[in-house]
Structures are given as C-alpha cells and as structure tokens.
C-alpha cells in the first residue's frame with residue numbers, strides 16, 4: 001500500500017524519526033516490524049509507535065551511501081513524500097507475558113520495539129510485569145527516547161528501570177554526561193545482579209547491533225536466562 005510521511009524529526013546527522021500514515025489500516029503487535037519500500041527497494045523497520053497511535057513511528061539510522069542502499073534515499077525524504085509499505089507486519093520479537101521480568105537491551109535504533117511495548121503496556125489498567133531497559137550508544141545525543149523512558153521510570157519506578165550508557169565518555173560530545181558508561185553488553189551482568197533478576201521469572205531481550213546481541217546472548221546463556229533477539233543486520237562473525 002502507499003504510505004505518506006507526515007512528520008520528520010532529525011536527531012543527529014545520521015539518526016532521524018519519521019511518522020507515516022498508510023492509505024489502509026495496518027495492524028501489528030508491539031515489537032513487530034513493517035516493511036518499507038521506495039524506488040523498488042524494501043527494508044524492514046521495527047515500529048516505535050504502539051497500535052493505538054494513529055501513525056506509525058520509525059527511528060532510522062543512515063547507513064552511508066557507499067554501503068547503504070535504501071537509507072541514503074529515505075534520508076532525503078521530507079513530509080509529504082510517498083513510500084510503499086507491505087500490508088502486514090511481521091516478527092516474533094514481542095512481549096512474552098509468561099515472564100514477570102523483562103530485561104531489554106538495545107543499541108541506538110534497537111530501542112524501537114521496546115518503546116512500542118511500553119507505550120502499549122502503559123494503556124493497561126493493571127500491571128503485573130516489570131521492565132528493565134538498558135540502552136547503549138557512542139554519544140549522548142544518539143538517545144532519542146531517553147526523556148520519555150526516564151519520565152516513565154520516575155513516575156512508575158516499580159514498572160520500569162531505565163539505564164542509558166555511553167561507550168565513549170571521554171569524547172567532547174559527551175561532556176556533562178553523568179550516567180552509566182561502557183558498551184551496553186558489558187553492563188548486562190552487573191544489572192542482572194543489581195536488579196536481583198532470577199532465571200525462572202526473567203526473559204532477556206536484545207535488539208540492534210549484531211555484536212552486542214551475540215555478547216548479550218552469551219551472558220544470558222552463561223547465567224541460565226531465557227533469551228530472544230532481533231538483529232538489525234548480519235555481521236561477519
């Protein structure tokens with residue numbers, strides 16, 4: 001189906017958000033992805049918005065033109081531009097409610113499915129689950145959902161613990177950062193201990209960078225935790 005970009009917000013020189021509206025209704029479960037096309041090229045994108053929202057929100061990273069095919073074109077598009085969108089959402093990277101605790105690990109754009117899951121979860125009248133979101137980036141300005149997640153964590157401390165971490169604390173761009181430091185995969189075991197997470201009641205999720213995912217999966221396996229992943233691209237490992 002055709003879909004129109006209705007809004008765009010630039011985050012950094014290579015990260016941006018778009019909101020799109022399809023000509024037909026589009027059903028999905030939080031955590032699933034949509035398939036976007038332009039000029040005959042299609043790519044999957046995890047959906048940030050929750051199903052009750054009227055538009056589909058995506059958080060995109062530009063892969064430089066020497067390597068990337070679709071994103072250099074998408075990056076030039078402004079509100080009003082028309083895309084193609086497959087009519088069905090796909091993916092099994094969704095909330096598994098049989099676990100009470102959900103430890104969700106992301107790099108940069110990999111936060112998308114967790115935001116969708118949380119936005120939907122917050123519409124419920126009662127809550128019996130707990131969320132622990134760890135997100136990593138090189139630079140503090142790459143976090144596009146920290147304000148939203150931080151405010152949920154402050155209002156609902158029993159529902160959400162939120163830990164952003166930067167991997168290059170000594171860079172000028174990160175001046176003033178007083179949060180966690182180090183790559184997100186290196187802090188997973190520490191926070192499993194700090195949050196007192198137990199194997200039987202906890203599912204570990206990892207989404208985004210393939211090397212981060214391999215590392216978190218190894219930690220989860222070593223510690224005996226159930227694990228599910230969504231890789232945004234393949235690595236050579």
Ligand SMILES: Cc1cc2nc3c(=O)[nH]c(=O)nc-3n(C[C@H](O)[C@H](O)[C@H](O)COP(=O)(O)OP(=O)(O)OC[C@H]3O[C@@H](n4cnc5c(N)ncnc54)[C@H](O)[C@@H]3O)c2cc1C
Pocket residue numbers: 033043044045046047058059060061062063067068069070071072109110112230231232233234235
């Ligand atoms: C299930 C799923 C969900 C996804 N969700 C998102 C999302 O929410 N936001 C998003 O920006 N992307 C997401 N992606 C990646 C997206 O589908 C594209 O691969 C990406 O936008 C690059 O497209 P491209 O055509 O420019 O480059 P491609 O032709 O797809 O890739 C070119 C090369 O760059 C590598 N690559 C792809 N993405 C990156 C990256 N971010 N950083 C470094 N190297 C990369 C690829 O492995 C390949 O070697 C998702 C991928 C999958 C499989």
